[in-house]
Amino acid sequence: MRNPAPVATGLYEKRRGVFPAKIDGTFRRLKWAIMAITLTIYYGAPWLRWDRGPYAPDQAILVDLAHRRFYMFAIEIWPQEFYFVAGLLIMAGIGLFLVTSAVGRAWCGYACPQTVWTDLFQHVDRFIDGDRNAQLRLHKAPWTAGKVARRLLKWSIYLVISFWTGGAWIMYFADAPTLVREFWTGQAAPVAYGSVAVLTFTTFWLGGFMREQVCIYMCPWPRIQAAMLDEKSLIVTYKDWRGEQRGSVKQAARDPGAFGDCIDCNQCVAVCPTGIDIREGPQIGCITCALCIDACDRVMAQVGRPRGLIDYATLEDAAREKAGCPPTPHAKLIWHPRTLVYLGIWSAIGAGLLFALGTRSHIDLAAQKDRNPPYMVLSDGAVRNAWTLKLKNMERRPRAMRVALEGLPGAVMWSDAMGRDQAARSLDMTVAADSVLPLRVYVAAPAGTAEHGFHFVLTALDAEGGGDRTETRFDAPEDEALEHREHDQEEHAR
Amino acid sequence: MADKRLDQATGIETVGHEWDGIEELNTPLPRWWLYTFYATIVFAIGYVVVYPAVPLAHSGTPGLWKWSSRGALAAETAGAEQARAKTLAAIAALPIEELPGKPELMQAAIAGGKAAFRVNCVQCHGSGAAGSKGYPNLNDDDWLWGGDLKAIETTITHGIRYPGDDTTRQSLMPSFGHDGILPPGQVEDVASYVRSLSGRVAPGSAAALRGAGIFAANCAVCHGPDGKGGRQVGAPNLADAIWLYGGNQADVVASVTNAHAGVMPAWGQRLDAVTIKMLATYVHSLGGGEKFAPGQGAAPAADATAPAAAQ
Numbered sequence: 143m144r145n146p147a148p149v150a151t152g153l154y155e156k157r158r159g160v161f162p163a164k165i166d167g168t169f170r171r172l173k174w175a176i177m178a179i180t181l182t183i184y185y186g187a188p189w190l191r192w193d194r195g196p197y198a199p200d201q202a203i204l205v206d207l208a209h210r211r212f213y214m215f216a217i218e219i220w221p222q223e224f225y226f227v228a229g230l231l232i233m234a235g236i237g238l239f240l241v242t243s244a245v246g247r248a249w250c251g252y253a254c255p256q257t258v259w260t261d262l263f264q265h266v267d268r269f270i271d272g273d274r275n276a277q278l279r280l281h282k283a284p285w286t287a288g289k290v291a292r293r294l295l296k297w298s299i300y301l302v303i304s305f306w307t308g309g310a311w312i313m314y315f316a317d318a319p320t321l322v323r324e325f326w327t328g329q330a331a332p333v334a335y336g337s338v339a340v341l342t343f344t345t346f347w348l349g350g351f352m353r354e355q356v357c358i359y360m361c362p363w364p365r366i367q368a369a370m371l372d373e374k375s376l377i378v379t380y381k382d383w384r385g386e387q388r389g390s391v392k393q394a395a396r397d398p399g400a401f402g403d404c405i406d407c408n409q410c411v412a413v414c415p416t417g418i419d420i421r422e423g424p425q426i427g428c429i430t431c432a433l434c435i436d437a438c439d440r441v442m443a444q445v446g447r448p449r450g451l452i453d454y455a456t457l458e459d460a461a462r463e464k465a466g467c468p469p470t471p472h473a474k475l476i477w478h479p480r481t482l483v484y485l486g487i488w489s490a491i492g493a494g495l496l497f498a499l500g501t502r503s504h505i506d507l508a509a510q511k512d513r514n515p516p517y518m519v520l521s522d523g524a525v526r527n528a529w530t531l532k533l534k535n536m537e538r539r540p541r542a543m544r545v546a547l548e549g550l551p552g553a554v555m556w557s558d559a560m561g562r563d564q565a566a567r568s569l570d571m572t573v574a575a576d577s578v579l580p581l582r583v584y585v586a587a588p589a590g591t592a593e594h595g596f597h598f599v600l601t602a603l604d605a606e607g608g609g610d611r612t613e614t615r616f617d618a619p620e621d622e623a624l625e626h627r628e629h630d631q632e633e634h635a636r
Numbered sequence: 637m638a639d640k641r642l643d644q645a646t647g648i649e650t651v652g653h654e655w656d657g658i659e660e661l662n663t664p665l666p667r668w669w670l671y672t673f674y675a676t677i678v679f680a681i682g683y684v685v686v687y688p689a690v691p692l693a694h695s696g697t698p699g700l701w702k703w704s705s706r707g708a709l710a711a712e713t714a715g716a717e718q719a720r721a722k723t724l725a726a727i728a729a730l731p732i733e734e735l736p737g738k739p740e741l742m743q744a745a746i747a748g749g750k751a752a753f754r755v756n757c758v759q760c761h762g763s764g765a766a767g768s769k770g771y772p773n774l775n776d777d778d779w780l781w782g783g784d785l786k787a788i789e790t791t792i793t794h795g796i797r798y799p800g801d802d803t804t805r806q807s808l809m810p811s812f813g814h815d816g817i818l819p820p821g822q823v824e825d826v827a828s829y830v831r832s833l834s835g836r837v838a839p840g841s842a843a844a845l846r847g848a849g850i851f852a853a854n855c856a857v858c859h860g861p862d863g864k865g866g867r868q869v870g871a872p873n874l875a876d877a878i879w880l881y882g883g884n885q886a887d888v889v890a891s892v893t894n895a896h897a898g899v900m901p902a903w904g905q906r907l908d909a910v911t912i913k914m915l916a917t918y919v920h921s922l923g924g925g926e927k928f929a930p931g932q933g934a935a936p937a938a939d940a941t942a943p944a945a946a947q
Contacts (some may be wrong), residue, residue: 521776523877
């Protein structure tokens with residue numbers, strides 16, 4: 143965006159169109175590959191099936207907001223296990239730092255959705271309007287019927303891609319085949335249509351028209367990266383000590399020794415998707431997509447000069463090279479201490495998450511005690527406390543379970559579905575597949591029981607077994623025991 | 637803007653103003669940014685026209701849409717009422733003793749009763765319905781006037797010893813000590829006997845033995861020969877561990893000397909029948925509710941279920 147602009151007349155400036163030329167090369171092919179992978183994952187992932195038996199959906203990746211479940215292949219996350227998701231997000235954040243530390247703004251250049259969709263839309267431009275020069279001509283041409291037709295055709299294709307993008311998004315939140323049917327028969331939830339509309343619009347607008355403006359003016363990430371890049375970061379570098387003084391092949395032939403390798407063909411500018419001139423040095427508009435490297439390498443090959451006039455290099459290495467040392471191999475530049483520290487943190491969190499995932503329990507008991515009132519004296523003098531127990535069954539089949547009292551001698555329990563006459567030391571019940579059974583229980587201990595702690599113990603009654611225990615406290619009146627006759631007598635006897 | 641000039645170092649024009657020799661390069665904003673800014677201004681004007689915005693002396697300008705937070709609340713409340721109406725009608729149509737047969741309605745009734753309890757009942761019975769001295773604990777299994785759904789509904793509707801309701805739960809214990817029916821020594825003895833029924837005093841003690849005869853002559857008519865109370869007259873069970881006015885010797889002596897006659901309003905005069913029905917299910921659900929058995933333990937007032945007075 144910082145093309146030499148000797149005199150800007152106003153305080154505001156119309157967007158200068160960017161019409162990147164077609165190019166082929168190593169990095170372009172890498173971009174193709176990454177685009178194919180990311181788009182395939184994005185559009186295709188919701189359609190993968192994963193058999194989970196009769197009690198759970200068979201969609202491999204599903205964020206089931208209505209039932210508060212998150213499915214990812216063999217992993218199923220319940221809301222209280224959201225720390226797994228939080229851990230993944232932290233890993234994603236540190237992953238960005240790691241990538242930035244190792245290979246600079248590679249996220250911006252290759253994998254960012256804004257970059258991928260902009261790239262896709264620029265291919266649409268080339269497909270409809272032709273390459274850079276044809277696009278430029280059409281851009282300047284008056285609005286004839288032909289131009290209008292071409293524009294409408296192009297925008298229609300944008301719209302189809304955008305709609306498909308918005309439509310793919312909602313597939314992650316419901317069973318994809320069902321949702322598609324519901325969507326086209328008008329039976330889907332309003333939020334589905336709203337999400338598709340919003341995402342269609344943002345994709346159409348940001349990918350079709352805003353493009354590099356998003357990176358330069360809207361996105362915070364380039365600013366954060368500017369603070370994260372240092373002299374050890376890989377950035378796209380124009381090797382000015384080799385390229386300057388610029389001069390055409392003819393000029394160089396006329397006056398050998400006066401000119402550098404750059405023949406000022408402007409190909410690096412022509413292919414740039416953000417419209418910058420990399421020869422002005424590192425700048426915020428450079429997303430390090432490396433297409434200028436492809437363009438320059440191709441030209442250098444044509445004029446018979448060595449490749450790499452524009453290449454990935456660190457500032458540190460650039461200084462060394464300038465002084466005449468040979469360039470350091472890229473593989474070596476990647477592994478500096480900061481990269482290793484980020485990699486260590488990232489791996490530690492990942493290992494911790496995997497460990498937690500592997501050892502987590504699929505059966506759980508939580509006991510919430512009534513605090514108001516904390517205890518209750520029954521007519522026979524027994525003391526009653528009440529709890530709301532939550533029996534959690536994370537297996538995808540119903541399970542028979544037993545809740546029992548451990549400690550609290552003489553006490554019995556019953557649920558509010560039965561009477562005190564059926565009270566026992568334990569209760570057996572079946573917890574439905576993939577669900578939590580709330581169970582209100584009363585525990586009565588004989589008169590004179592003092593306040594003390596005990597456990598509820600949950601045991602699975604099937605072959606798989608397993609269980610959980612939770613500590614809680616039995617409350618009892620303090621004075622009541624002292625008032626009791628026998629205790630009175632004991633007091634007197636002392 | 638006359639001082640615009642081209643900055644030599646950068647080749648960029650300055651914007652033209654200068655302070656202490658400091659100038660600003662003209663780095664133009666994108667034009668779409670400007671249009672976005674204009675769009676927000678247009679939006680703000682529209683907002684001021686449509687929504688309440690300008691503060692005046694007493695209130696603000698109402699705006700074209702006449703929106704107000706009170707209005708929004710009223711609309712939401714009306715919507716909630718409408719959503720509840722069907723459930724409430726179903727609860728109203730069903731006799732209370734048949735509600736447990738419809739678990740979903742029962743759940744709704746208990747939830748509704750809980751909310752109504754928080755508003756109307758907690759002042760005396762406490763937020764946990766645990767009561768206090770003189771105000772019965774509704775969580776336990778001891779009921780003065782009956783603990784099945786029907787009896788609780790009747791008690792709430794007509795109240796207890798409530799002057800404004802002809803079918804209110806009515807009974808009166810004489811003030812044996814205060815009115816001179818029993819001399820103080822006999823009051824002490826009968827209190828000892830009463831406490832011996834629940835084992836608080838040794839059953840064979842001299843005072844308890846003396847009190848047994850006094851109890852049979854004066855108290856058994858309401859509280860029963862074994863002291864287990866009578867729900868027809870709301871006479872408490874004296875043989876259990878629950879004491880509405882305290883179970884110490886001094887407490888019981890005080891109760892016999894100056895009888896208690898607790899009062900609860902007839903809620904039928906203040907609340908609609910559905911709310912009372914829901915309140916009854918909530919109280920019944922607190923852990924001490926008894927099963928409904930027709931013709932058993934029902935108090936005389938049970939036949940008059942209609943609210944005594946129209947709202």
